[in-house]
Amino acid sequence: MTRKEVEHVERHPKVVLLCDDVEELGGVTDVISSQITAFRTLSNYDSMQEVLLEAAPLVIIIAMSSVSRSVELYSKLAKQGVLDYPHENILLCENKESGIGFRCCMKSIFRDYFIYKPMYENYRLRMILHNALFRSKEANDVTSIREEHFGRIDDELKQLIDDAAQYHKTAEQTLKDARENLDQTEGLNEVQTALIQELKRQHITPLLDKLESQLSDSVAELTNRLKNKQISVAELSALLTERSIPNTSHQASQIKEARVVTSVKQPSYETNFDDPIDSSAKPETTLAESRPKNSKIMVVEDNEIYREMISKILRDEGHNVESVSSGLTAIKMLRKHKYDLIFMDLFMPELDGYNTTKNIRNIPNCKSIPIIALTSNKNKDLIRKWASLGLAAYIAKPSTKQSILKAVEKCNMHS
C-alpha cells in the first residue's frame, strides 16, 4: 500500500480519487482533503470495487495516467454494476489532453474535468468539488425520499388489496349464514311455512344472489384498479430512478461494449488503448459486422422449469445466458448490464411482459434491444398491444429448440 493511501483511508468516503500513481497526485489529494475529510485515494482495482460498492461515494474523481485509461477504468467499473447509483464524476487530466477531456465531458462521460498537470488552480478544483458534492447530495436525497415514498404507497396498496379480499370473504360468509338461517326457518303452522318458502323463493334468494354477484363484481373491479395503480407506481418509480441516475455510467458502458466488439482481444484496464472518443466515432456497420455469434441473453420467465429449459438450450449453443423470474428484476439488471437479446414471458407476477417491456424501452441503452415474446396466450389484442412496443419475434410455449434458435439467429442478423 502506498503512502497516500494510508493517509486517506476513510471507511465511508464521500469523495474518492481513483488513480494509478498516487505519488503524482500529492498536491491534488492535499487540496481535496482540505475541502472534505471523508475522502479516500485508491489505486488498487479490487479496493476501488469494494469501496464503491460499500460506500457509494457521492463524487468519483478519476486521474489515471491518460484520459483513455480513465475512461476505460470508469467504463469497466460501470460494466461491473458498481456505479449504478446517483453520483458525480470528475476527470483529472494533463494539459496536453485537455481537448480529449473536454470532448469526454461534452459526450457526458464525465460531468467535469480539471487540468492538474503541469500546474493546477487550487480554488478552481475546490469549486468543482463543492458543486459536484452539492449536486450529488441533492440527487441522493431525492432518490431516498422517492424510494421511501413509493415504498409506502406500494405497502398501502398491498394492504388495500388484502383488505378488499378479506372484506369479500367476510361478506360472503355473512350471506352464506343468512341463507342457512333462512333454510332453517319454519313457520308456526304449514301455511306460515309455505308463505316463508314462497317469500324465500320469489324474493329473498334472488336478492341474496344479486347481492352476492354485485359484491363479487365490485370487489374484483376494486382489486383490479388497485393492482393497476400498483403497476403504475412501479412504472413511475422505475422511470424516475432511471432519470435520477447520471447517464455517465451508461455512456461509459456503451463505449466499453463498442470496444469489446471491435477488438479481437478484450482489453484490460491495465493495457493502453486508443482514444475512446475517436473509436466511438467509427461507423456502426463495423460494430454490426463484428457482432459475435455468442450473444448475451436474458431470459425473463417466472416458471423456473421452463426458464431453465430455455436457458439450457441457449447455453448449449454457446450463448451467455442470465435468467430472472420477474420483470422488476429484469429492469434492475438491464440498468446495470448490457444484453444483446431478451426472451420474455407475458404473464408474470408483479409486472407482466407488456409493462416490463414499456419500462425497458425507457432505459437508454435498451430502446432497440430485441425482445422475443414467450407466451401461450391466445389473446391476440394483448399480443398486438405488446408488439406495438417492438417485439422481435413471438414464440408459442413450449416451442422447440429449432424455433428458439431460429428466433435468436433472426435477431442477430437484424441487429
Place this chain on the structure above:
Amino acid sequence: MDISNLDRLQVLNEQVMHELLGDDESEINNFRQQFLQQAKSSLQKIASFYREQQFKQIKDEAHYLKTSAKAIGAERCAYYLQQLEDASLALDKAQCKNHIQSLSNEIKGVFRACSTQK
C-alpha cells in the same frame, strides 16, 4: 400444442421434451422430476386457494403450472389447468372443484408415466 381437444391429448407426450432438449435422457428425467415436485406444491396451493375461494390466485397458480406442464409434455394436465383458469376467471366454484380433482388424477398419471420410463 393444441390443448383444446382432450381426446387427442397424451398423459405424457415424450416428443415435446425431445424437441426442446434433444436426446439427453438424464436431463429430461431431471426436468420431469422437477415438474412432479412443482405440481405437488402447486396443487396444494390451488386446493388451499379453492377453500378460501380466492379465484384470482387459483387462476394465477394454474397459469404458472400450465407453462411447465406444456414444457414437459403433460398435455392432459395442461388441458385441465387451462379449464381451471377459465373456471376461476368465471368464478365458477363447482367447475373449479371438478377440474382440480381431474388435475389431481392427471398429475398422478404423469407420475406413473414417469416411473415406468425410468
